[in-house]
Amino acid sequence: MPTTNQTDYFGQPDARGHFGRYGGMFVSETLMGPLRELREAYEKYILDESFLAELDADLQDYVGRPSPLYFARRLSERRGGARIYLKREDLNHTGAHKVNNTIGQALLARRMGKTRIIAETGAGQHGVATATVAARLGLECVVYMGAVDIARQEANVYRMRMLGAKVVAVESGSKTLKDALNEAMRDWVTNIDNTFYIIGTVAGPHPYPAMVRDFQAVIGREAREQILRQTGKLPDALVACVGGGSNAIGLFYPFLNDASVAMYGVEAAGKGLETGCHAAPLCAGTPGVLHGNRTYLMQDKDGQIIETHSISAGLDYPGVGPEHAWLKDSGRANYVAVTDQEALDAFHELTRREGIIPALESSHALAYATGLAASMKPDQIVLVNLSGRGDKDMHTVAALDGMKV
Amino acid sequence: MSRIKQRFEQLQAQHKTALIPFVTAGDPNPEVTVPLMHAMVDSGASMIELGVPFSDPMADGPVIQRANERALKQHISLRDVIGMVRRFREQDSATPVILMGYLNPIEALGYQRFAELAGEAGVDGVITVDIPPEEAEDYLTALRTHRIDAIFLLAPTSDEQRIKQICDAASGFVYYVSVKGTTGSASLAIGEVAGKLFHIRKATRLPIGVGFGIKDPESAQAVAQVADAVIVGSVLVNRIEALTEQPEAIAPELSNSISQMRTAMDLI
Numbered sequence: 001m002p003t004t005n006q007t008d009y010f011g012q013p014d015a016r017g018h019f020g021r022y023g024g025m026f027v028s029e030t031l032m033g034p035l036r037e038l039r040e041a042y043e044k045y046i047l048d049e050s051f052l053a054e055l056d057a058d059l060q061d062y063v064g065r066p067s068p069l070y071f072a073r074r075l076s077e078r079r080g081g082a083r084i085y086l087k088r089e090d091l092n093h094t095g096a097h098k099v100n101n102t103i104g105q106a107l108l109a110r111r112m113g114k115t116r117i118i119a120e121t122g123a124g125q126h127g128v129a130t131a132t133v134a135a136r137l138g139l140e141c142v143v144y145m146g147a148v149d150i151a152r153q154e155a156n157v158y159r160m161r162m163l164g165a166k167v168v169a170v171e172s173g174s175k176t177l178k179d180a181l182n183e184a185m186r187d188w189v190t191n192i193d194n195t196f197y198i199i200g201t202v203a204g205p206h207p208y209p210a211m212v213r214d215f216q217a218v219i220g221r222e223a224r225e226q227i228l229r230q231t232g233k234l235p236d237a238l239v240a241c242v243g244g245g246s247n248a249i250g251l252f253y254p255f256l257n258d259a260s261v262a263m264y265g266v267e268a269a270g271k272g273l274e275t276g277c278h279a280a281p282l283c284a285g286t287p288g289v290l291h292g293n294r295t296y297l298m299q300d301k302d303g304q305i306i307e308t309h310s311i312s313a314g315l316d317y318p319g320v321g322p323e324h325a326w327l328k329d330s331g332r333a334n335y336v337a338v339t340d341q342e343a344l345d346a347f348h349e350l351t352r353r354e355g356i357i358p359a360l361e362s363s364h365a366l367a368y369a370t371g372l373a374a375s376m377k378p379d380q381i382v383l384v385n386l387s388g389r390g391d392k393d394m395h396t397v398a399a400l401d402g403m404k405v
Numbered sequence: 406m407s408r409i410k411q412r413f414e415q416l417q418a419q420h421k422t423a424l425i426p427f428v429t430a431g432d433p434n435p436e437v438t439v440p441l442m443h444a445m446v447d448s449g450a451s452m453i454e455l456g457v458p459f460s461d462p463m464a465d466g467p468v469i470q471r472a473n474e475r476a477l478k479q480h481i482s483l484r485d486v487i488g489m490v491r492r493f494r495e496q497d498s499a500t501p502v503i504l505m506g507y508l509n510p511i512e513a514l515g516y517q518r519f520a521e522l523a524g525e526a527g528v529d530g531v532i533t534v535d536i537p538p539e540e541a542e543d544y545l546t547a548l549r550t551h552r553i554d555a556i557f558l559l560a561p562t563s564d565e566q567r568i569k570q571i572c573d574a575a576s577g578f579v580y581y582v583s584v585k586g587t588t589g590s591a592s593l594a595i596g597e598v599a600g601k602l603f604h605i606r607k608a609t610r611l612p613i614g615v616g617f618g619i620k621d622p623e624s625a626q627a628v629a630q631v632a633d634a635v636i637v638g639s640v641l642v643n644r645i646e647a648l649t650e651q652p653e654a655i656a657p658e659l660s661n662s663i664s665q666m667r668t669a670m671d672l673i
Contacts, residue, residue: 016539026508026535028464030585033562172470173460182463190586192562289508289535290461302482303513304460
C-alpha cells in the first residue's frame with residue numbers, strides 16, 4: 001500500500017516555481033511576460049519528440065554522452081573503506097557538465113525564434129559552453145563576466161572570443177559572477193524581443209531552476225543505470241560540489257526517491273567557515289531573495305549581499321539553487337563544506353593516483369568523498385560527480401607552486 | 406486619507422500633474438539627503454521617492470548603480486533610510502515620501518517590522534522592484550496593516566490580465582515603466598506610452614505615474630499630458646554624481662532642475 005505522507009521529490013517545483021518556501025519569481029515586472037513565454041515554450045518542447053530527439057542526438061554526437069562511470073580503484077584502495085566511482089563529466093566537450101544545459105537552452109532559443117544569446121559567467125566554463133553552442137547554431141552571443149574574473153581567467157576569455165562571442169567586462173559591484181548575472185539580467189530586460197538568456201546554474205527566477213535541473217538530470221539518469229549495471233546495486237552515497245548547484249542537482253535528482261541513497265553537496269569553505277572568507281551559503285548563510293528566487297544567501301544583517309571567496313571561481317557565488325535550499329531544510333540532502341587547502345590536496349591526489357586532473361570545483365567533492373569513503377565499509381559505494389577537468393586551473397595551481405604557466 | 410491620495414486630489418483640483426523626483430538615500434553622504442528632500446519640495450516636487458541602497462540593483466542602469474555603491478560605502482541601511490524619513494517629517498508633515506528598492510533588505514528586517522518602523526516614521530508608499538503581486542501576499546498584509554501604499558510597476562510587456570492583477574493589488578498609484586530596459590537607459594516614445602496608459606486606465610481608477618526615460622523639461626512636459634505623475638531619477642542622480650566632491654552644491658543644482666521641469670509641466 002502506498003504511503004501518503006512521503007514527499008514526492010519529483011513533484012517539485014509547484015506551478016509558480018516554489019520548492020517549499022524557496023524559489024519563485026522575484027523579478028521586475030518587465031520580465032514577468034518573457035518568463036511566462038519561456039516557461040510555456042519549455043513545457044511544450046520538453047514533451048516534444050522532435051525536440052528531444054534533436055537534444056539526444058547532440059548530447060551523443062557533439063557532447064560525447066553518455067559520459068563514463070569509472071571505478072577509481074587506486075583512490076579507493078589508498079583510504080580503505082567504500083569503493084569510489086567517478087561520473088566523468090570532465091570528458092564532455094568543453095570539459096565540464098555545463099554544456100548539457102547550454103545545448104538544451106540554445107536549442108530551445110532556436111525553437112522560440114530568438115537570434116541572440118546572452119550568458120553570465122564566473123570562471124568562464126559556462127561562458128565557453130554557451131559560446132560553443134552559439135557558434136554551432138550560428139547565433140549572436142554576448143557573455144557578461146566580472147572584470148575581476150576576466151583578469152584571472154584570461155584563457156577562457158580568449159577561448160570565448162575565438163568562438164565568436166563578445167565578452168563584456170562588468171565593472172559594477174564586486175566585479176564577479178553575481179554582478180555579471182545582474183548585468184545579463186539588465187541586458188535581457190532591454191533586449192527581450194530577440195534575446196534568450198542562458199543561465200548557467202539552477203538559480204534565477206522560475207522556470208530556470210527547474211529547466212536547468214531537467215537538462216542536467218541526464219547525469220544522474222546515466223549514473224543510476226551505469227552503477228546498477230556495473231555493481232548490481234544503488235550507491236550508498238552521492239557526492240557533488242555546489243556553487244549554484246547545477247552539477248549536484250543533475251546527479252541527485254534521479255535518485256531523490258531512492259531513500260537508501262545518501263546525498264552530500266559540498267560547498268566551498270574557502271579559508272575556513274570560521275574566517276567568513278568562503279562561499280558556503282547553505283552551511284553558513286541565511287535565507288533571502290536574490291537573482292529572482294528565494295534561497296540561502298551570503299548576506300549581512302541589513303540584507304546586503306557580501307563578497308565570497310573560493311580558490312575555485314566556479315563556486316564563488318553568494319547564492320545557491322532554491323531546490324538545494326529545500327533539500328537542505330527537508331533533510332533529504334546534506335550540505336557540507338571543504339576548504340581551499342583540502343580541495344587542493346584532493347586535486348593532487350586524484351591526479352597522482354588515477355591520472356585524472358580534476359577541476360578545482362570537482363576537487364571539493366573529491367575531498368569530501370575520500371573522507372566519507374574511509375569511514376564506510378568496503379562493500380559500500382560512493383559515487384562522485386567529477387563535474388569538470390582541471391586544465392583551466394593549471395595557472396592557479398602552478399601559481400601556488402610559485403610557477404607561471 | 407493617505408498623504409498620497411490627498412496630494413493627488415489637491416493637484417487634480419489645481420489641474421496639475423505630480424512631479425516626483427528620485428534620489429538614492431545617503432548619496433553621496435547621509436548628511437545631504439534630508440536637506441535635499443526639503444529643497445526639492447520647495448522647488449516644486451509633489452512627492453519624494455527615496456531609493457534604498459542595495460548591493461545588487463538588477464533593474465537599475467549604471468547611474469543609479471553607482472549611486473547605490475556610493476551610499477553603501479557609507480553603510481546606509483534600510484533602518485537608516487527610515488531614520489531620514491523620520492527627520493524629514495519633523496519639518497514636513499504633508500509631502501508624501503515613497504521608498505523604492507529591492508526586496509532583500511526588507512526580508513532581512515522582516516515584513517512586519519519594516520512596515521511598523523516605516524509607518525511610524527511617516528513613509529507613505531513602498532515600491533519594491535522585484536516583488537510581483539503573486540509573491541506579495543505577506544508583504545501586502547504587512548504594508549496594509551500599517552497603512553502604507555504598495556505601489557507596483559507596470560511594464561510595456563504587461564498584458565491586460567497582468568495589468569488587472571497588478572492594479573487590484575496596488576494602492577496609492579501605479580508606476581508605468583515607460584521603456585523596456587533599466588533606469589536611465591533610453592528615451593521614451595510618448596505615443597506608445599499614451600497608448601498603454603489608455604489600456605491601464607480601463608483597469609483602474611488609481612493615478613498613473615510614468616518613469617524611466619524622462620530626461621529634461623521637454624520630456625517631463627510631454628509625459629505630464631498623459632500621466633498623473635512624472636517620475637524623474639537618473640538625470641538627477643547624474644548631477645549628484647558630478648557634485649560628489651561639492652555636496653553643498655547638490656541641493657541648489659537639483660532645485661534648479663526640478664523647478665525647470667515644474668515650470669514646463671505647468672505650461673500645459
